[in-house]
Amino acid sequence: MTVQPDEVVVTVTVNGETVRHLVDPRTTAADFLRDGLELTGTHLGCEHGVCGACTVLLDGRSVRSCILYAPQLDGCEVTTVEGLSPVPGELHPIQEAFRECHGLQCGFCTPGFLLTVHEFLSETKGADEDEIREAISGNLCRCTGYQGIVAAVQRADETWQR
Amino acid sequence: MAAVTGTSVRPTAPPGLIGTRVNRVEDARLLAGRGRYVADVTLPRIKHAAFVRAWPSHARILSIDTTRARTLPGVVAALTAADLPPATLVDGNWIPGLAKTPQPVLARDKVRFVGEAVAIVVATSRYVAEDAAELVEVDYEQLPAVDHAGRRPSGHVPILDELPDDLIYDRGESFGNPDLMFRDAPHVFVKDLALARSMAAPLECRGTVASYDPAAGSLDVWCSTQSPHLLRRRLSAASGVAEHRVRVMMHDVGGGFGQKIAAHPEELAIALASCALGIPVKWIEDRRENLMAAPHARGQRVHLKLATDDDGRFLALRARIVGDAGAYSFNAASALIEPYITARVMTGVYRIDHYGYHVAAGLTNKSPVAPYRGVGFIAAQTARELLIDEAARSLGIDRFELRRRNMIRPDDFPYRSCTGLVFDSGSYLEALTTVERMSAYDDFRCEQEQARASGRFIGLGISPYVEPTGWGTEAMNQIGWHSFPSNDSARVSMDISGKVTISIGTPSQGQGIETTLAQISAEVLGIPLDDVVVSFTDSSSAPTSLAGTRASRAAVVSGGAVGLASQDLRERILKVAGALMETDASILTVADGVITDPSEDAASMTVAEVVQKAFQLTEIRSAEPEPNFTATRFYDPGATYGNACVGAVVEVDPQTGGVRVLRIVGAEDCGTVINQVVVEGQFIGGMAQGLGGALLERLAYDENGEILTTTFMDYLLPTSTEVPHFEVEHLESPSPYTWRGIKGVGESGTIGAPAAIAAAIADALAHTGSTVDRLPMLPEDVRAMVEQGEDRG
Amino acid sequence: MKPAPFGYLAPRSVDETLELMASHGDDAKVIAGGQSLGPLLNLRLATPAMVIDLNRILELAGISAHDGDGLTIGAMTRQHDAETSPAVAAACPLLAEALPYVAHRTIRNRGTIGGSLAHSDPAAELPAVVTAVRAEMVIRSRSGERTIPAEEFFLGYFTAALEPDELLVAVRVPAVPARTTSAWQEFATRSGDYAIVGVAAVIGLDGAGVVDRASIVCSGIADVPRQLSTAQSALVGQEPTSAVIAAAVAAQHTDPPADLVGSSSYRRHLVGVLAQRALEAATERQEGNDDRPTG
Numbered sequence A: 001m002t003v004q005p006d007e008v009v010v011t012v013t014v015n016g017e018t019v020r021h022l023v024d025p026r027t028t029a030a031d032f033l034r035d036g037l038e039l040t041g042t043h044l045g046c047e048h049g050v051c052g053a054c055t056v057l058l059d060g061r062s063v064r065s066c067i068l069y070a071p072q073l074d075g076c077e078v079t080t081v082e083g084l085s086p087v088p089g090e091l092h093p094i095q096e097a098f099r100e101c102h103g104l105q106c107g108f109c110t111p112g113f114l115l116t117v118h119e120f121l122s123e124t125k126g127a128d129e130d131e132i133r134e135a136i137s138g139n140l141c142r143c144t145g146y147q148g149i150v151a152a153v154q155r156a157d158e159t160w161q162r
Numbered sequence B: 001m002a003a004v005t006g007t008s009v010r011p012t013a014p015p016g017l018i019g020t021r022v023n024r025v026e027d028a029r030l031l032a033g034r035g036r037y038v039a040d041v042t043l044p045r046i047k048h049a050a051f052v053r054a055w056p057s058h059a060r061i062l063s064i065d066t067t068r069a070r071t072l073p074g075v076v077a078a079l080t081a082a083d084l085p086p087a088t089l090v091d092g093n094w095i096p097g098l099a100k101t102p103q104p105v106l107a108r109d110k111v112r113f114v115g116e117a118v119a120i121v122v123a124t125s126r127y128v129a130e131d132a133a134e135l136v137e138v139d140y141e142q143l144p145a146v147d148h149a150g151r152r153p154s155g156h157v158p159i160l161d162e163l164p165d166d167l168i169y170d171r172g173e174s175f176g177n178p179d180l181m182f183r184d185a186p187h188v189f190v191k192d193l194a195l196a197r198s199m200a201a202p203l204e205c206r207g208t209v210a211s212y213d214p215a216a217g218s219l220d221v222w223c224s225t226q227s228p229h230l231l232r233r234r235l236s237a238a239s240g241v242a243e244h245r246v247r248v249m250m251h252d253v254g255g256g257f258g259q260k261i262a263a264h265p266e267e268l269a270i271a272l273a274s275c276a277l278g279i280p281v282k283w284i285e286d287r288r289e290n291l292m293a294a295p296h297a298r299g300q301r302v303h304l305k306l307a308t309d310d311d312g313r314f315l316a317l318r319a320r321i322v323g324d325a326g327a328y329s330f331n332a333a334s335a336l337i338e339p340y341i342t343a344r345v346m347t348g349v350y351r352i353d354h355y356g357y358h359v360a361a362g363l364t365n366k367s368p369v370a371p372y373r374g375v376g377f378i379a380a381q382t383a384r385e386l387l388i389d390e391a392a393r394s395l396g397i398d399r400f401e402l403r404r405r406n407m408i409r410p411d412d413f414p415y416r417s418c419t420g421l422v423f424d425s426g427s428y429l430e431a432l433t434t435v436e437r438m439s440a441y442d443d444f445r446c447e448q449e450q451a452r453a454s455g456r457f458i459g460l461g462i463s464p465y466v467e468p469t470g471w472g473t474e475a476m477n478q479i480g481w482h483s484f485p486s487n488d489s490a491r492v493s494m495d496i497s498g499k500v501t502i503s504i505g506t507p508s509q510g511q512g513i514e515t516t517l518a519q520i521s522a523e524v525l526g527i528p529l530d531d532v533v534v535s536f537t538d539s540s541s542a543p544t545s546l547a548g549t550r551a552s553r554a555a556v557v558s559g560g561a562v563g564l565a566s567q568d569l570r571e572r573i574l575k576v577a578g579a580l581m582e583t584d585a586s587i588l589t590v591a592d593g594v595i596t597d598p599s600e601d602a603a604s605m606t607v608a609e610v611v612q613k614a615f616q617l618t619e620i621r622s623a624e625p626e627p628n629f630t631a632t633r634f635y636d637p638g639a640t641y642g643n644a645c646v647g648a649v650v651e652v653d654p655q656t657g658g659v660r661v662l663r664i665v666g667a668e669d670c671g672t673v674i675n676q677v678v679v680e681g682q683f684i685g686g687m688a689q690g691l692g693g694a695l696l697e698r699l700a701y702d703e704n705g706e707i708l709t710t711t712f713m714d715y716l717l718p719t720s721t722e723v724p725h726f727e728v729e730h731l732e733s734p735s736p737y738t739w740r741g742i743k744g745v746g747e748s749g750t751i752g753a754p755a756a757i758a759a760a761i762a763d764a765l766a767h768t769g770s771t772v773d774r775l776p777m778l779p780e781d782v783r784a785m786v787e788q789g790e791d792r793g
Numbered sequence C: 001m002k003p004a005p006f007g008y009l010a011p012r013s014v015d016e017t018l019e020l021m022a023s024h025g026d027d028a029k030v031i032a033g034g035q036s037l038g039p040l041l042n043l044r045l046a047t048p049a050m051v052i053d054l055n056r057i058l059e060l061a062g063i064s065a066h067d068g069d070g071l072t073i074g075a076m077t078r079q080h081d082a083e084t085s086p087a088v089a090a091a092c093p094l095l096a097e098a099l100p101y102v103a104h105r106t107i108r109n110r111g112t113i114g115g116s117l118a119h120s121d122p123a124a125e126l127p128a129v130v131t132a133v134r135a136e137m138v139i140r141s142r143s144g145e146r147t148i149p150a151e152e153f154f155l156g157y158f159t160a161a162l163e164p165d166e167l168l169v170a171v172r173v174p175a176v177p178a179r180t181t182s183a184w185q186e187f188a189t190r191s192g193d194y195a196i197v198g199v200a201a202v203i204g205l206d207g208a209g210v211v212d213r214a215s216i217v218c219s220g221i222a223d224v225p226r227q228l229s230t231a232q233s234a235l236v237g238q239e240p241t242s243a244v245i246a247a248a249v250a251a252q253h254t255d256p257p258a259d260l261v262g263s264s265s266y267r268r269h270l271v272g273v274l275a276q277r278a279l280e281a282a283t284e285r286q287e288g289n290d291d292r293p294t295g
């Protein structure tokens, strides 16, 4: 691989693993995760910040990875859907709740919802339905009508020991 | 055809897996971020494509210069129509009177809508491909745009030279004697409704990876599609690669809703580019491309007239429908589908013997239309139900009562509508009554009065409906689509370990097909659910399904085929078991993977043992000379119709025109329920899409016909805060004409919700004397209703 | 939808940033939260040769309260941090009230106060808010620091009074005067969307309950946050009853532009409705409010 003169080095910890990569600075964080690190669980539904499918946690906070650029990740910690469950093959209580409550259909929006909900439930307990709807309103789902997702958040609120 | 009554059966807990709420088997991988969508597919030496797309809506191409693009480092090729074999998209379906105008894979002499693909750039990354696409210079001579079907701008230049008036269809049909009935009718009510263009907008845009191997002469394609076999045919025709050497594969698809049914010009272009270059080429559509250039939907104007007697009995109905086909009429399932279906299903759940319609559809300089969930039904449903409410108001008859007086009754089944639809079974009245109860209609009326007195405006809308599902050949014929036979098979095969793999050509785009088909097969075979998998669709191994997943059909068609194939397989297994257990196979039972001889104590074998023995012991062949545990069955269901009723309660802020949907209730009947989790998901998700169509979603254009809504900042999908909690009840009227009485439900909610919401707005603002005349009803439109009322004093 | 090529620089201090801005001039764009610039880059509506990232400049973030004398909010303060800051709630309740209307939580996690102001989108909430509370913009370049009132900062659609070498470093919000209350009202098609029209209202009363200060600023009806000066003047010297408010609002002429989400007349109508609601809400908050500024 030829190194372009304008490439920059990025050192980033993703799902607990620290990696070092050379990137074209304009590479979006989402493309870096998907193509550079082969973590294809982060999806792109709009690439202009609206749909939330690309949501990941950056130093613990939810962000849109499609309007963040790879060099901006340097020195940061990122959690993607692949890193949500500490044990491979097991689901995180939030993921489990999505399954039990039919919180997904095509699954394309799902990774973004999971990370948004992770942040929300990390901060809140016992939220009512309106609060939950508000908390997930920045993520679009075209399949479910949100009902299963809301139910999943309520379920995870009870089952996730935190 | 056996006559059945429409009595519905309340869902009870049935013994087997069919009818059981089981969690979906596909969820674990999707939740873990291990779904495999087309964007996740990569191959050695793969290159990335971007399209150069037209910015004018109507123009002659004077020249295209790709020199600068080609010389950019990282660019492999920049191809125009001149560089690819001539290929156009047109299908073989035929409807009398419909003019077809094939769509070229890349525009040649003319561009006919904003976003039409003009050239394709292939480069080392999508980034570089986009850089190069900007360097392709296209010289256009702009022409006046036709932005409304049937309207000709000054200096009009036909979209297609051979079609001077841009009309692709202009016909009508009459059933009974509507002229006579209208002439003598005591009351005639009239309604106009315009539906804006909108679109499916699946969260995953379209995408294709094509890999042509010049040595083998084979073309492998991964695609986000609903119809892999249909796509294979089109790819073969365009590329000249024989059909058996074209392989279409698909893993997970991030929603389709109709947009991914047809083969698309871009999909063919990518395959042709791969053939031309001999390397794998990948195109992942972005949202701007999807909103501009992927198929659109709706875009209709309906003019409806209803004749009644003094008691409100419906005497006759007449419809005039104008459809906006977009720039090409390349597919029977596109240009005409909206207005034609609207016309054919207009009479709905009512007994109307006299009906006439006229449909005109014209080309416009916009993206071609294609089916989108609820295609055609929504216009019919919304116009008709709003009109019935207006009639009820004017006649002074309660809206539920007026509907009840005219509805098809349980003892009418099978009921033949005047347009020739034969409704097999259903719970039309019961669904209406259920919604009346769920919405607490009497209490609502009081509440509404009280609210009005305190300056709050709430309204209730109801929307009962019937929809063809399954779409076998018979259903196609009934709707008048004679050249579109249904053709689907499924294969069920058991391996030596006793586990089952199902192979189908109707892949899932989120409908849970992997789960429901596994449930069917596991129940019929008497094995645990976990022992059945539905494999990803690969056109080279899946039995052919020409129509693919569309139109609320997969559960009925593939469900039936899988059920029948599983029955065959079960018989074969039991035959071998009978030989092994030295007993009459017909008395054996099988449950939970264990075959038991009830006549003798505890004589049993597992299915796995039986199959293993059959594979290993040649003696078995005297009982079953062909111990092959693969069964393929074709299934073409009879025409079957699902039904439902949706009720909506909204609050309107008369000052801002803002609408809040407070409640949506629905009673849904899709015959035998395979999995309630999946049915509810389909119904509720469909209603949410319907809400989008009623209140938010519309594609907008400027005066030159150039599209303005090219991002999700402008094309507004409903979010969790616009959508209410849905309350759903299930009714079950199994179909007498399908395997196990299964009906489809995929489109149901989308059909019913817009009319209910529109009617609720009309009800909330009934005192203004204004009516709902369009979808979506944006806040400004709602506010205009209030203002018109104020102007009237 | 991928951005055109750009170079990337991540300075650690304001001084370093100002040097870089001076040397790259028009070719560079600073990126703050990237929640507006990111979409513009991806859509290739912005194609800077160089992107200067402000996210590593710690000195630009943070909120400092000046002991009853207002607040200074660093440009790189995240919108979500401002929204949840007790200091902001106490010293600039209007800002705290308006912030949740800005997009969604995930956008506010990243989006900054300074970015929203520098972006100068007339449909945005924060430009209207800072104009209504008469905040000051603190701007720096290599040649020094200057401060200008919010009113003079917004020049037109996506145009702020910033030279290419100038950085918005902070916004200074004055203390809320006694007996002054405020309210934010907006109407958007969906929650979280840019409002079709938004109204920030600030009302100050004298000891007799008569308006001595009124500030009404709209988003979405002009190329900059638009003050309803006729209505403001009409209120001063009056008791803010519903009827008085209605008369003041009716006297105001506006001429909003039309676009995809609303015609001119619809927007004009919304200005009336929302201004009335905002002024009434602000007035209601005066109740039980003696000297203390409240939300």
Ligand SMILES: Cc1cc2nc3c(=O)[nH]c(=O)nc-3n(C[C@H](O)[C@H](O)[C@H](O)COP(=O)(O)OP(=O)(O)OC[C@H]3O[C@@H](n4cnc5c(N)ncnc54)[C@H](O)[C@@H]3O)c2cc1C
Binding pocket: A048, A049, A050, C029, C030, C031, C032, C033, C034, C035, C036, C037, C038, C039, C075, C076, C101, C102, C103, C104, C107, C110, C111, C112, C113, C114, C115, C116, C117, C118, C119, C123, C124, C125, C126, C162, C166, C167, C168, C169, C192, C193, C194, C195
């Ligand atoms: C889906 C979505 C919905 C949104 N909805 C809303 C909404 O309802 N209301 C609303 O107000 N906003 C909304 N926004 C925009 C959001 O609030 C942005 O965060 C904000 O407009 C810009 O802030 P930023 O920090 O992200 O700035 P950036 O995007 O990084 O920068 C914006 C512009 O300001 C310049 N700039 C940034 N900081 C400085 C500085 N310190 N000095 C000089 N120039 C600077 C940049 O060069 C750029 O030109 C939305 C955004 C998205 C993606």
Ligand code: FES
Binding pocket: A043, A044, A045, A046, A047, A048, A049, A050, A051, A052, A053, A054, A055, A064, A065, A066, A067
């Ligand atoms: S892909 Fe990032 S928000 Fe849609």
Ligand code: FES
Binding pocket: A103, A104, A105, A106, A107, A108, A109, A110, A140, A141, A142, A143, A144, B203, B254, B255, B510
């Ligand atoms: S599950 Fe398909 S978009 Fe949400």
